[in-house]
Each structure stands twice: as structure tokens, then as C-alpha cells.
Amino acid sequence: MADQVAPFGGFSRATPDDALVNPEVYTDMDEIHALYTQLREGDPVHWCTPAGFRPFWAITKHADILAVSKANDRFINRERTYLSPIEGEEWIRSMTGDTHLFRTLVDLDDPEHRKLRAITNGWFQPGAVRARLEGEIRALARSHVAHMRSLGPELDFVNEVALFYPLRVIMRILGVPPADEPLMLKLTQETFGAIDPDVVARSQRLTEGAGLWSGSSGNAQVDLLALAQTFFQYFGAVLADRRANPRDDVASVIANSTIDGAPIPEREALSYYVIIATAGHDTTSSTAAGGLLELAKNPAELRKLQADPGLIPRFVEESIRWVTPVKHFMRTATEDTALGGKTIRKGDGLALFYWSGNRDADVFEAPFEFRADREHNPHIAFGHGVHLCLGLHLARLELRILFEELLPQIATLAVAGEPKLSLANFVSGLKTLPVRVGWN
Numbered sequence: 001m002a003d004q005v006a007p008f009g010g011f012s013r014a015t016p017d018d019a020l021v022n023p024e025v026y027t028d029m030d031e032i033h034a035l036y037t038q039l040r041e042g043d044p045v046h047w048c049t050p051a052g053f054r055p056f057w058a059i060t061k062h063a064d065i066l067a068v069s070k071a072n073d074r075f076i077n078r079e080r081t082y083l084s085p086i087e088g089e090e091w092i093r094s095m096t097g098d099t100h101l102f103r104t105l106v107d108l109d110d111p112e113h114r115k116l117r118a119i120t121n122g123w124f125q126p127g128a129v130r131a132r133l134e135g136e137i138r139a140l141a142r143s144h145v146a147h148m149r150s151l152g153p154e155l156d157f158v159n160e161v162a163l164f165y166p167l168r169v170i171m172r173i174l175g176v177p178p179a180d181e182p183l184m185l186k187l188t189q190e191t192f193g194a195i196d197p198d199v200v201a202r203s204q205r206l207t208e209g210a211g212l213w214s215g216s217s218g219n220a221q222v223d224l225l226a227l228a229q230t231f232f233q234y235f236g237a238v239l240a241d242r243r244a245n246p247r248d249d250v251a252s253v254i255a256n257s258t259i260d261g262a263p264i265p266e267r268e269a270l271s272y273y274v275i276i277a278t279a280g281h282d283t284t285s286s287t288a289a290g291g292l293l294e295l296a297k298n299p300a301e302l303r304k305l306q307a308d309p310g311l312i313p314r315f316v317e318e319s320i321r322w323v324t325p326v327k328h329f330m331r332t333a334t335e336d337t338a339l340g341g342k343t344i345r346k347g348d349g350l351a352l353f354y355w356s357g358n359r360d361a362d363v364f365e366a367p368f369e370f371r372a373d374r375e376h377n378p379h380i381a382f383g384h385g386v387h388l389c390l391g392l393h394l395a396r397l398e399l400r401i402l403f404e405e406l407l408p409q410i411a412t413l414a415v416a417g418e419p420k421l422s423l424a425n426f427v428s429g430l431k432t433l434p435v436r437v438g439w440n
């Protein structure tokens with residue numbers, strides 16, 4: 001990790017526990033899955049003590065992840081949401097008094113969580129999302145496919161399509177104007193401790209000239225705080241505008257909502273905007289890119305989908321399982337409890353490793369095979385229980401439409417360079433995917 005610009009110090013790989021939290025290990029699918037498989041088979045509820053991190057239980061079996069996710073009274077979110085080095089957690093605590101920079105849905109528990117979630121639940125239901133957005137999303141997908149065609153046979157699918165298409169959908173639902181795309185890109189790419197120098201450099205390149213703060217103080221903590229403040233200011237203006245002039249967007253729904261009869265507090269409203277923007281972007285981008293890569297590697301799978309486009313929803317689910325862009329979320333036990341033959345103590349943290357659960361041979365037939373038409377696919381990439389992904393119907397719709405528009409136009413598809421995974425242990429996926437396309 002000598003070259004890595006880590007916001008909170010370096011990462012070690014001296015022990016398997018160190019490797020499990022080391023972002024570099026997540027750039028090699030074989031290495032991380034070897035580690036997960038070893039844990040699933042040998043110690044599925046494992047007490048993990050990586051250097052520089054508070055210890056936690058590593059939960060790697062599908063059934064255990066489900067059990068913990070369902071018991072949201074015994075396993076809560078607010079103490080610790082994702083794995084962060086102690087140094088990072090302490091820095092945030094010194095500023096906010098708790099472990100969160102924002103107060104988003106994933107940082108909260110009932111009853112606050114339930115009340116906040118109820119504000120947008122209806123907006124994100126499948127019928128509502130389709131009725132409101134399907135036409136616009138299809139037009140957006142068509143324009144991205146046309147853009148691909150205009151580039152000729154060779155292109156980088158991540159940097160030409162996957163990075164922008166879901167971002168533009170999210171901007172539409174937040175009602176953010178196209179001119180603010182550089183700012184939104186910066187938010188989603190740099191806020192959550194982006195430690196991948198390529199991702200940060202790309203974000204800075206793409207947003208250069210937009211008159212934005214550059215985030216190059218040399219101190220990653222200062223940069224992160226300044227970035228968070230920039231977004232609170234930006235979304236503060238959106239909030240005020242939607243209170244004065246409500247529109248048909250989710251930002252207006254949030255701005256004009258009430259909790260226990262009072263207007264939603266500002267920090268909660270702004271955090272809501274931040275989580276929709278960030279959770280809805282990289283996740284969907286990574287899935288689109290990871291799915292296309294598998295089709296490029298397996299032409300027979302591509303042919304199946306072209307012969308029967310009705311299989312595309314299954315392919316979308318398989319891509320989500322395969323990529324599992326959110327690698328983990330954390331919970332904290334509120335009481336002593338037994339899990340997998342171990343005693344979890346009150347206050348212990350648990351990391352739910354979704355990517356591992358989605359390769360569990362007790363649940364999936366041939367889990368390490370990508371099957372575009374996989375029929376039985378109870379993956380847990382969207383989590384489970386009360387925090388189940390709010391945007392899952394939107395994500396499925398976006399992905400289905402993109403591939404419905406793209407696949408009929410492809411005669412041949414091949415990988416044209418080395419696909420690379422981003423350096424991150426929380427939300428990650430391909431940061432580059434060079435392909436060669438023969439167009440119909």
C-alpha cells in the first residue's frame with residue numbers, strides 16, 4: 001500500500017483479519033473470495049481483530065446475514081454503519097459527537113428510521129417509479145447507447161456510460177439541473193473517503209473548469225470536511241427552493257415532509273439528499289459494468305439474452321448478485337445473543353459481508369458461475385429487513401432498460417483491455433472496462 005493515499009493512515013495485510021478490511025484486497029476478486037470462502041467454510045461467525053480497527057464479528061454466511069438483518073431490534077445501525085479505521089471514527093466523533101458525518105437512513109434506528117423512511121417509501125414503490133420515470137429513463141438509455149455507437153468499436157464502458165447514466169437518473173429524481181452534474185459527480189465520487197487515487201483523479205479531471213473547490217489541501221480529513229460542507233450548502237439551497245416552490249421530484253417530497261407534526265429537521269433533510277445521491281450512483285454504475293463484463297467474457301450468455309430479451313430481468317438480478325456493489329454494512333448488538341454457536345456480547349459490532357453471502361453454496365447452485373438466466377436467485381445485495389435498499393426498484397428499472405436498449409444493437413462484444421476494480425472495502429466496482437463492440 002506504499003503508494004496509497006489513505007485518508008486515515010495505511011492498511012495492512014499481515015493477517016487474514018487485516019486482509020478482510022484492506023481495500024487493496026477488494027481489487028482482486030479471486031483474493032477476496034478466497035478469504036470469504038475460507039471464513040464461510042471454517043468460521044462463519046468470526047471475531048475479527050484487524051490492526052487499526054475496532055474488533056468486530058465477520059458474518060459471511062447468507063443465513064446468518066439474513067438473521068441479523070431481520071432482528072433490527074437486537075442489531076442496530078446507529079453505533080457503526082461501515083468499517084472505518086479507529087482514527088477515522090474518532091475524527092468524526094470529535095466533530096459530530098457520534099460516529100456519523102450525516103444522519104441518513106442507514107445511520108438511524110426505529111422509531112426515527114421508520115418515520116424518515118415513510119416520507120419517501122411511496123415515491124420509490126415499483127409502480128410509482130415506473131409510471132413517473134420509465135419514459136425518461138428509456139430516453140436517457142437510448143442517448144447513452146447512441147453515444148457508445150458514436151465512439152466506434154472501442155470504448156471504456158465505465159467512463160463513457162456506466163459512470164454517467166445512473167448519475168443522470170439520480171439528478172432527475174432530485175430535480176438537480178444538468179449544469180450541476182460536475183458537483184454531483186464530485187459528491188458521489190469523493191465524499192465517502194474515496195481512497196482510490198484513480199477515482200479521485202478522474203473526478204478532479206471531469207470537474208475541472210467547473211469552478212468547484214479542488215479538494216487538494218494535502219490533508220484528506222480537511223478535504224473531506226470541506227467537501228461535506230460544500231454539499232450541505234448546495235443542498236441547503238435546494239431545500240429552501242423546494243419549500244418555496246415544490247415540484248414533481250423527491251427533493252420536494254423530503255423538503256415538505258413533517259415528522260411528528262413538525263417540519264423535517266435540516267440535518268435529516270440534507271442527509272436524505274446526500275444518501276439518495278451517493279447510494280443511487282456507484283451501486284448502479286458498478287452493476288451495469290460488472291454485468292457487461294460477464295457478457296463480454298461469455299458470448300453464449302449474451303446470445304441467450306439476445307434470443308430472449310424476456311430474460312433480461314434475470315440477467316439484471318444475476319449482475320447484482322455477482323457484483324454486490326455494497327460489500328458490507330454494520331450492525332451493533334443491543335444485548336448478549338447467540339449466533340452460529342458463538343456468543344455475541346452487547347455492544348459488539350457485526351459486519352454483514354453481502355458479497356460472501358451471495359457466493360454461499362448452501363443457497364446458490366454453482367455460486368461462482370455467472371448464469372445470465374439464473375432462475376432461483378435470492379441474493380442479499382440489497383440487504384434485508386427494515387433497511388432493505390430504498391432504491392432497489394429504481395436500480396432494477398434503470399438496469400433493465402439500459403440492457404434492453406443496448407443488447408439488440410450488439411453483434412459482437414469483447415474485452416479490449418484490463419478491467420480494473422476500484423480500491424474500496426465498502427462500495428466498489430469496476431473503475432475501467434475497455435470493450436470492443438461490433439455494432440449491428
Ligand code: HEM
Pocket residue numbers: 069105106107117275276279280281283284287320324325326329354381382383384385386387388389390391392394395
Ligand atoms: C440501502 C444496495 C441502489 C438508495 C441499501 C443497502 C444496500 C443497498 C445493501 C443497505 C440495506 C441493509 O442495511 O439491509 C444497493 C444496490 C443498488 C442500490 C446493490 C444497485 C444495484 C440504490 C439506488 C438508490 C438507493 C438507485 C436511490 C434512491 C438507498 C437508500 C438506502 C439504501 C436511501 C437506505 C435505506 C434504509 O436504511 O432504510 N442499498 N442499493 N440504492 N439504498 Fe441502495
